[in-house]
Amino acid sequence: MSEHQQHYGDVADVNDVSAEWRLARSPGRSTRHGxxxxxxxxxxxxxxxxxxxxxxxxxxxxxxxxxxxxxxxxxxxxxxxxxxxxxxxxxxxxxxxxxxxxxxxxxxxxxxxxxxxxxxxxxxxxxxxxxxxxxxxxxxxxxxxxxxxxxxxxxxxx
The missing domain is CATH 1.20.120 (Four Helix Bundle (Hemerythrin (Met), subunit A))
Known part of the structure; x- marks a missing residue:
């Protein structure tokens, strides 16, 4: 495992979370904002x-x-x-x-x-x-x- 992955985790995980956050924030989704x-x-x-x-x-x-x-x-x-x-x-x-x-x-x-x-x-x-x-x-x-x-x-x- 590289030093980067130890400090920041897997980059793919960060992108997945970001994509989920954007999807949840879009209109018509069941979120706190909605x-x-x-x-x-x-x-x-x-x-x-x-x-x-x-x-x-x-x-x-x-x-x-x-x-x-x-x-x-x-x-x-x-x-x-x-x-x-x-x-x-x-x-x-x-x-x-x-x-x-x-x-x-x-x-x-x-x-x-x-x-x-x-x-x-x-x-x-x-x-x-x-x-x-x-x-x-x-x-x-x-x-x-x-x-x-x-x-x-x-x-x-x-």
């Missing part, structure tokens, strides 16, 4: 449930108490406040259900998530004059979840 990346879908699902709950609360607040939202008659776009309350409630329920499906691993939920959150962010934008901080919070959450599903969602383990 587990972290797949967590984006779990994050998106949990945030969908939260965003949906926010919408349901926002809608129910308008339905239960007529004077909860105080605005000028021309401040809300297109619909009156009762219609907006129903819209927020219905969208909120759909968002919660889609978030649960996303957490369950349903592939269709990714597309529905993006569509629902684009619609939700647009509705919140129209509702901005009524609840500015709340609407901005929900719009920001929508953007983060859309990013998580589109940019990071295709990176799965396994």
């Amino acid at each position: 587990v972290v990346r797949s967590g984006w879908i779990a994050f998106a699902g949990a945030m969908m449930v939260l965003i949906g709950a926010f919408n349901v609360i926002e809608g129910l607040a308008g339905l239960i108490t007529d004077d909860y939202y105080l605005v000028a008659p021309t401040a809300v776009l297109v619909l009156d406040l009762t219609a907006w309350a129903w819209l927020h409630t219905a969208v909120g329920v759909l968002v919660v259900l889609t978030g649960a499906a996303l957490l369950g691993g349903a592939q269709w939920a990714r597309v529905v998530t993006v569509v629902l959150l684009i619609f939700n962010a647009t509705a919140q934008l129209a509702f901005l004059t009524v609840q500015p901080l709340w609407s901005l919070l929900v719009i920001g959450l929508c953007v983060v979840v859309i990013w998580a599903v589109i940019v990071r969602g295709g990176e799965e383990i396994g």
Whole structure:
């Protein structure tokens, strides 16, 4: 055995380890890095449930108490406040259900998530004059979840 092999081991072993490491680090492999990346879908699902709950609360607040939202008659776009309350409630329920499906691993939920959150962010934008901080919070959450599903969602383990 040469002195080189005594100090550094067999060079072929080092190359094999290097090749295994590169293979394990490639996308779609079951590695620690892959587990972290797949967590984006779990994050998106949990945030969908939260965003949906926010919408349901926002809608129910308008339905239960007529004077909860105080605005000028021309401040809300297109619909009156009762219609907006129903819209927020219905969208909120759909968002919660889609978030649960996303957490369950349903592939269709990714597309529905993006569509629902684009619609939700647009509705919140129209509702901005009524609840500015709340609407901005929900719009920001929508953007983060859309990013998580589109940019990071295709990176799965396994």
